[in-house]
Amino acid sequence: MSKVIIAWFRQDLRIRDNPVLAEVLRRDAAVLPVYIHAPEEDGAWAPGAASRWWLYHALAGLAGDLEALGLPLVIRRGSPEEALTSIVASMRGAGHPVDSVACARVYEPDRVQHDEQVREVLDEVGVGWWQGNASLLIEPEHVCNKSGDPFRVFTPFWKHLRGLPPEPPVAVDADRLEAPDHVPDSLALDDLELLPTRSWDDGIAAAWDPSPAGARTVLEDFVEERVTAYKRCRDVPGVNGTSRLSPYLHSGQVGPRQVWAAVHAAGGADNDGGFTFLSEVAWREFAYHLLHHFPRTTDEPMYEKYRDFPWAPDPQALQAWQKGRTGYPFVDAGMRQLWKTGWMHNRVRMVAASFLVKHLLQPWQDGARWFWDTLVDADLASNTMGWQWVAGSGADAAPYFRIFNPFGQGEKFDPDGDYVREFVPELAGLPDKYIHRPWEAPDEVLAKAGVVLGETYPEPIIEHRAGRQRALDALEATRQQA
């Protein structure tokens, strides 16, 4: 095999259903797997601490799977064009010229721009460029509404998506993959310094198995055991009712085509649970659609009228929220689940995010940054859409005046308080009646539960009705300016 293709892994850290590897086989070439760590290129959106933890383990798993096929993973750090041209030179020098670089498409605006530069640099040194789709069911520019514009509303987007013939996972005959005779130098994975130097990751390690086997098990268990109950359980954070596939989907250890096919194969798409679950996977597609068509929304509101929203930045309020010390148990449980496990249940993400932007009037961008650093599934498309949705400033967003009640939501979706008791253990002794509103508990009830408000657990940082009214007034002021 004389032809060599570099398979540049990015957010497609898997072998099965990987279109890049399928392309190498189709062209009968040897494959040189490469990973380049380039946080500087991502600027403000370089992977956060929890994502780096995940990335370390995902890369270790990928390297192990490739090794088992006799394919060493070449790891580099720094600008992709420099790393790739240096690898190309090394291969050329050893008499094994590189035919082309093949990679899966990425959609983060900075990376999209950068890919163009990489392609040009490779072109200058006579190396080809190929891109495929490993991350989405449908490419963002392949779908538009009846007027030919991007969708801004989810329901017609979902209707359109589910009417398309499903794309099956890409077949990769991995045993046919062959390494070239020469392999350039590689860094060790530890050289990328992805893991924390202080150990704050015990809770994350206990909550997740980020290996390739872990990815397979999470998908299989979900479609075999839990997908049919998804519709009923998905909003209850105290039960294991959702798939927890998000970090695997973000890193590409599992692809959406595999998820789609697994749900259909298990017959899940025909029941309410499977159908609802697939519609959530479609929200992820919608997020990428929006990121592609409205790239500036990572930092700016989608709609102009929210540009001058009268936020009231307050570092102390932001910190109380980050630490899970707002005095609202449901919000605090979510924020502590996030800190401890690197993940937060979707219902609680909505309530906690709403509390920050509405009750506390903190800019949604500050919340998005915190999530970015602490989520193992931090994903620029979904995080941006989630925060804009909550703030009321994005596509298909919740109207600003719809303000989640931070204890009412707890009483509705965590009626027995199991979730709060798990993550806010200092309240565990309170009866169900007061678990979501400890400030209403009589003194003797608090004393019996060992709760001293303002000492063992904070008083509410803002009274609910006052916070709600302040948010509505801020909205009204924005409306009058518009």
Ligand code: FAD
């Ligand atoms: P399931 O309920 O099992 O859903 C299956 C898959 O569908 C998920 O893994 C995810 O890929 C996708 N999905 C489900 N709900 C959504 C949604 N609302 N938006 C986009 N995709 C969805 N998701 C991320 O993956 N990364 C983020 O950084 C992120 N930030 C968010 C920020 C806010 C403020 C909010 C409200 C939501 C955010 N979400 C984010 C969406 C959602 O909360 C998570 O995808 C979901 O909780 C992941 O858990 P799961 O895998 O068990 O989901």
